[in-house]
Amino acid sequence: MDYLCNKFRPRDTDIILATYPRSGTTWLQNALHLLRHKKKLESNILDSIPFLILPQFDSDKKLKPEFEAIPPPRILKTHLAWDIVPKNDKCKYIYCYRNPKDVFVSMYHHTIASHGFGYDGSISDFWDLYLKGEVEYGSWFDHVIGWWQQKDNPNMYLLSYEDLQTNFKDKIEEIAAFTGLELTEELYELIAEECSFKTMKSNKFVEKIFTPKPGENSAHIRKGTVGGWKEVLTADQNKVIDEMIESRLKGLSIRDKLVF
Numbered sequence: 001m002d003y004l005c006n007k008f009r010p011r012d013t014d015i016i017l018a019t020y021p022r023s024g025t026t027w028l029q030n031a032l033h034l035l036r037h038k039k040k041l042e043s044n045i046l047d048s049i050p051f052l053i054l055p056q057f058d059s060d061k062k063l064k065p066e067f068e069a070i071p072p073p074r075i076l077k078t079h080l081a082w083d084i085v086p087k088n089d090k091c092k093y094i095y096c097y098r099n100p101k102d103v104f105v106s107m108y109h110h111t112i113a114s115h116g117f118g119y120d121g122s123i124s125d126f127w128d129l130y131l132k133g134e135v136e137y138g139s140w141f142d143h144v145i146g147w148w149q150q151k152d153n154p155n156m157y158l159l160s161y162e163d164l165q166t167n168f169k170d171k172i173e174e175i176a177a178f179t180g181l182e183l184t185e186e187l188y189e190l191i192a193e194e195c196s197f198k199t200m201k202s203n204k205f206v207e208k209i210f211t212p213k214p215g216e217n218s219a220h221i222r223k224g225t226v227g228g229w230k231e232v233l234t235a236d237q238n239k240v241i242d243e244m245i246e247s248r249l250k251g252l253s254i255r256d257k258l259v260f
């Protein structure tokens, strides 16, 4: 972790896609892959946009040669918090956030179905862990607040999952302008088709990033909606998280940008 967070230095030309888990990372990864390569995925999405995590480093603490060999602009995916993400004041960062209620529901389903986590608790136990920030990558609030405070950094582009749902074309155009990746009308048509929920759900190169427990369906691309939490959270749970939103996001402009 020390090497990854403190010594690994992104290249000036790198583009870093950062999110709290379950906030639309894979959706944007696919869009960025298409913007960068102008063609559909031909292998695991992580071959194109690697995940910046420890196993990608070899025993000499160097990023594995296949990732070093990626020609610029290289795009890397991370879930690290702003204060520990590898920094370079020339490279570009894209941060996508999603409302914390839908993230909770999505993360619960992802965690329970995942081979790696070994979690088999109830949804109400998971709720307690989520509010305490004792889930992967810690508290949603800490994560989102840390990145949001960088909103005026010229090398930072922030957007939300809900923005992508309602304004997909505008957001793709803004990302193209921010990254300098060329976007034509024809390429946009391909991105819109390849990034649609239906196409992504059936794309084996996308689902490969997730290893389900035996007997579970692969569930990386699950429902893809805004507001699914309304069928899951109890009135009490909703009240508790609303109070947390008011207290933790008090005075921050992100409070009014959240869409539920």
Ligand code: A3P
Pocket (backbone or CB within 6 Å): 019, 020, 021, 022, 023, 024, 025, 026, 027, 102, 105, 106, 107, 109, 195, 196, 197, 198, 200, 220, 221, 222, 223, 224, 225, 228
């Ligand atoms: P749900 O579990 O609510 O369906 P991440 O990639 O950061 O883990 O985010 C996963 C979430 O993004 C899942 O949410 C997934 O269904 C949703 N998602 C992925 N691709 C999508 C798309 N093309 N359209 C809408 N939602 C998408």
